[in-house]
Amino acid sequence: MLDVVVDHLQFAYDKNTLVLGDVNLTANAGDFICLLGQSGCGKSTLLRLLAGLEKSDPNQLRIGGKSVEKPSLDRPMVFQDYGLFPWMTAGENIGIALKQKYPDWTKEKRREVALEWMDNLGLEPELHDKLPRDLSGGQKQRFGVARAFAIDAPLLLMDEPFGALDAVTKALLQDTVIDLWSKEKDHRKTIFFVTHSVDEALLLATDIVVLGQAPSKVIYTHHFDESNKPKRETLFTDPAVNDLRTKLTQIIYEESTERARRLEAERAAQHTN
Amino acid sequence: MNFLKRNYGVILVGVGLVVLYILLTQTFNVLSDFLFPNLADVLKRFPEYIGEMMGNLWASLKLLIVAFVIALVLGIGLGTLIGLKSGLRRTISPWITAATAIPVPLLTPYALNIFPSFKWASIFLISLAAFWVILATTIGAVVSIDRRYLENAETLEIPKMQKLFKIILPAASPGIFAGAEVALTLSFMMLAVAEMFGARAGLAFFVHHYSDLARFDLVLLGFLFTAFWLVVITIIFDRIKKRSLNWTINN
Numbered sequence: 001m002l003d004v005v006v007d008h009l010q011f012a013y014d015k016n017t018l019v020l021g022d023v024n025l026t027a028n029a030g031d032f033i034c035l036l037g038q039s040g041c042g043k044s045t046l047l048r049l050l051a052g053l054e055k056s057d058p059n060q061l062r063i064g065g066k067s068v069e070k071p072s073l074d075r076p077m078v079f080q081d082y083g084l085f086p087w088m089t090a091g092e093n094i095g096i097a098l099k100q101k102y103p104d105w106t107k108e109k110r111r112e113v114a115l116e117w118m119d120n121l122g123l124e125p126e127l128h129d130k131l132p133r134d135l136s137g138g139q140k141q142r143f144g145v146a147r148a149f150a151i152d153a154p155l156l157l158m159d160e161p162f163g164a165l166d167a168v169t170k171a172l173l174q175d176t177v178i179d180l181w182s183k184e185k186d187h188r189k190t191i192f193f194v195t196h197s198v199d200e201a202l203l204l205a206t207d208i209v210v211l212g213q214a215p216s217k218v219i220y221t222h223h224f225d226e227s228n229k230p231k232r233e234t235l236f237t238d239p240a241v242n243d244l245r246t247k248l249t250q251i252i253y254e255e256s257t258e259r260a261r262r263l264e265a266e267r268a269a270q271h272t273n
Numbered sequence: 274m275n276f277l278k279r280n281y282g283v284i285l286v287g288v289g290l291v292v293l294y295i296l297l298t299q300t301f302n303v304l305s306d307f308l309f310p311n312l313a314d315v316l317k318r319f320p321e322y323i324g325e326m327m328g329n330l331w332a333s334l335k336l337l338i339v340a341f342v343i344a345l346v347l348g349i350g351l352g353t354l355i356g357l358k359s360g361l362r363r364t365i366s367p368w369i370t371a372a373t374a375i376p377v378p379l380l381t382p383y384a385l386n387i388f389p390s391f392k393w394a395s396i397f398l399i400s401l402a403a404f405w406v407i408l409a410t411t412i413g414a415v416v417s418i419d420r421r422y423l424e425n426a427e428t429l430e431i432p433k434m435q436k437l438f439k440i441i442l443p444a445a446s447p448g449i450f451a452g453a454e455v456a457l458t459l460s461f462m463m464l465a466v467a468e469m470f471g472a473r474a475g476l477a478f479f480v481h482h483y484s485d486l487a488r489f490d491l492v493l494l495g496f497l498f499t500a501f502w503l504v505v506i507t508i509i510f511d512r513i514k515k516r517s518l519n520w521t522i523n524n
C-alpha cells in the first residue's frame with residue numbers, strides 16, 4: 001500500500017566502487033515487483049536501501065512520499081537465511097514481531113494470532129514451540145514469511161525467500177504468497193521480491209524489473225495488467241508468456257556476456273599499457 | 274543403576290586413581306607415608322571432621338558466590354556496553370589489556386590493607402580475577418554477534434532494553450558462558466589464595482591450617498572434600514549452561 005519512487009539512485013559500500021549506478025523505477029501502491037539480475041548486480045543492496053539498513057540520498061529514494069531514514073516495522077524484510085532468532089522458539093519469533101506492532105496485545109492474543117498465521121502457511125501448531133534448529137529449511141522460510149505478513153505492513157521486502165527449497169514446496173509457498181497478497185483487494189501490500197528464477201518472477205510479479213551488472217541500472221521492465229498476468233496453469237503453455245521468458249533469459253544472458261567481454265577488453269588494455 | 278551405566282568411565286578412572294595411590298604408598302612405598310597417609314585412615318577421620326569441614330565449606334561458598342555474582346554482573350554489564358560502543362571500546366581496550374597484565378594474587382596485600390575486613394578483601398580479589406575474564410570474553414562475544422541478527426531486530430523496531438535482553442545477550446551467550454566457565458575456575462584458585470592469607474575459616478584455610486600442624490591425613494581429607502564440591506559446582510554450572518544454550522546447533 002505504499003508507493004516507492006527510486007530516482008537516479010546511486011549507492012556504493014566503499015567510495016570507489018559503485019554498486020548501484022543509476023537506478024530508476026516507480027512502484028505504485030499494491031504492485032508486486034520482482035527483481036531479476038545476475039548474482040552481484042545489487043538486488044540485495046537495493047532491498048537493503050529500501051529497508052533502511054543502508055543510508056540513501058533522501059532525494060533518490062522516497063517511500064510513500066517520505067525519505068527512508070532507518071528500518072521500520074512498515075517495511076519488514078524476509079531474509080534468505082538468518083531470518084529467525086535461533087534462541088527463541090519459532091512461534092516466539094512471530095510473537096516478538098507482533099509485540100512491537102501491537103504493544104497492547106496480551107501474550108495469549110499474540111500466540112493465537114501467531115498460530116493463525118502459521119496455519120495460513122501450512123505450519124502445524126506443534127511447530128510453534130520448536131526451536132528453529134529443529135525445523136526444516138522450508139519450515140523456517142515459512143515462519144519468516146508468516147512473521148512478515150503477520151505484522152501487516154504496507155511494504156514487504158523479500159530477498160530470495162524460496163531460493164533453497166525443493167520445487168513442490170516452492171510452488172506451494174509461491175501460491176500462498178500470491179493468495180495472501182491478492183486477496184487484500186484494494187489495499188494490497190507493495191512487495192519487492194528478489195529472485196534468480198525467471199519463472200518465479202513471471203508467476204508472481206505485476207512488474208518485472210531486470211537490473212544490469214554493477215554499477216547497475218534497470219535494463220528492462222515489464223508490466224502485467226491484472227487480465228494478462230500469467231497463472232501457474234498457463235505458465236508454460238501461453239505463447240506470450242513463453243516469448244517473454246525467452247526474452248528475459250536472453251537479456252540477462254547477454255548482459256552477463258557483455259560484461260565478460262568488457263572486462264576482457266579492460267584487461268587486454270591494461271596489458272598493452 | 275542407570276547412573277552407574279552412564280558414568281562408568283568416570284567411575285573407572287576414579288577407581289584407577291585410588292589403586293594408583295595405594296600402589297605408590299602402601300604397596301611400593303614410593304611416596305612417604307608421612308606426607309601421603311593411608312587412604313583408609315584418612316577416610317576414618319571423616320565422621321569426626323565432617324562438621325568442621327561443612328562449616329568451612331559454607332564460609333568458602335559465601336565468598337565464592339558473592340564474588341562470582343558481582344563479577345558476572347559487572348563483567349557482563351560493562352562488557353556489553355563496551356562491546357556495543359565502538360568509540361568507547363577503542364578508548365578503553367588498551368587499558369583493559371594493561372590491567373590484565375597485573376596478576377591478581379599480587380594485589381592481596383593491598384586488598385587486605387584497603388578493605389575493612391578480610392571478607393571484603395577476598396571478595397574483591399576473587400571478583401577481580403573473574404571479572405577480567407568475563408569482561409574480555411563478553412566484549413568479544415558482543416562484538417562478534419552476527420550483524421544480520423541486529424539488522425533483523427532493527428527492522429522489527431525492537432526497543433533498546435528488549436533488544437538487550439532478547440537479542441544481544443542471547444546472541445552473545447555462548448561466548449559469555451565460555452568466559453564464565455574459565456572465570457569460575459579462576460575464582461576457585463583465587464579463593465584458595467585469599468584464604469591462605471588472614472582467613473579464619475574456609476576450605477583452603479582448613480587445608481592450610483592442618484598442613485601447618487603437619488596433619489597430612491587431614492590435609493588429604495580436606496583436598497578430597499574440596500575436590501568433591503568443586504565437581505558439584507562445576508556440574509551445576511554445566512547444567513545451567515546446557516539449558517541456556519540448548520538452541521545452539523552443537524547441543
Ligand SMILES: Nc1ncnc2c1ncn2[C@@H]1O[C@H](COP(=O)(O)OP(=O)(O)OP(=O)(O)O)[C@@H](O)[C@H]1O
Nearest residue numbers: 013014019037038039040041042043044045046214
Ligand atoms: N556489506 C558490503 N560491503 C561491501 N560490499 C558489499 C557489501 N554487500 C554487498 N557488497 C557488494 O555489492 C555488490 C552487490 O551485492 P548484492 O548482495 O546486492 O548482490 P545481489 O544482486 O543480491 O547478488 P546475489 O544474487 O548473489 O544475492 C557485490 O559486488 C558485493 O560484493
Ligand SMILES: [Mg+2]
Nearest residue numbers: 043044045159
Ligand atoms: Mg542477494
